[in-house]
Amino acid sequence: MRLRFAQNLLLVTGFWLAACSSAVGDAVTPDPSQQLVPYQTATVAPSDTALETTEAPPSPTPQIYEVVAGDTLFAIAARHDITVEELRAANPGVDPLLLSAGIELVIPVAGAAPIAAIPSPTPVAAQTGPVDCYSTAIGELWCFFLVQNTNEETIENPIGRVELLSEEGEELAGLEAFPLLNVLSPGQAMPLVAYLREPPSDWDSARGQLLSAYSLAPENDYYLDVDLQAIEIEIGDAGLSAQATGRARVAGDAPAAQLWVLAVAYDADGKVVGVRRWESAGETEFVIWVYSLGPEIAEVELLAEARP
Secondary structure (H helix, E strand, O other), X not given: OOOOOOOOOOOOOOOOOHHHOOOOOOOOOOOOOOOOEEOXXXXXXXXXXXXXXXXXXXXXXXXXXXOOOOOOHHHHHHHOOOOXXXXXXXXXXXXXXXXXXXXXXXXXXXXXXXXXXXXXXXXXXXXXXXXXXXXXXXXXXXXXXXXEOOOOOOEEEEEEEEEEEOOOOOEEEEEEEEOOOOXXXXXXXXXXXXXXXXXXXOOOXXXXXXXXXXXXXXXXXXXEOEEEEEEEEEEOOOOOOEEEEEEXXXXXXXXXXXXXEEEEEEOOOOOEEEEEEXXXXXXXXXXXXXXXXXXXXXEEEEEEEEEO
């Protein structure tokens, strides 16, 4: 459902990471005692046949990282000085929305050849908007690529690509853009999020492309219908934030093992300026603070997803 509330416009400075006073979801600092475990590879058995060999320097070894509560692919990649694309390629079976504590990820060597290729299936039709990028106080770059479902059926797992361009139109960097929910109902819009720790200093503009999205069969039983009730949106007096409160009710009062509510903040021109995702820990009543990385917040839209 889409709720738009125009009030006094606000300025917000933080987003997702603690260094910016905000985050997409609640950031949790990992336990500093946590250790990386070397990723063991098979050892070739010795042969009785003597072979002439050329000595080569040892190759870098990938490592295993155990996910802790609050981790995201963006944060893990930044922490290990690799790109999100490299992390995704090394862990092709991992859903970025389901990073539960205890999952083990392969941390590849930065710049190494990808371990596995990420498939790029033909996307269903969807309307895409411009890419809005914002720099943080510490120089990081967050980009929002808006996708609207113009189909008659729900679409699942939209993935996009954001390209940073020079003034001459040359591509300087390519970033994978992820959704913060897996499904998008007909008529709804949701930003895909891309992050770059050290963007090129001479980038001038950005463009986006939808790489994949799937039509979701109406009779699927993997997702539950969610109704958001008693919604209240309040934009702060100083223009630094907006607060969304309400209750998420699953159709038929079916129990939901996983429940998310996503708050998307827009400015007066309809550009995405901030997002924040709430994840249920068994409760159905939510309070979400969403912050802007750019212009003042004029409207807030809420989206929801539940799984049995």
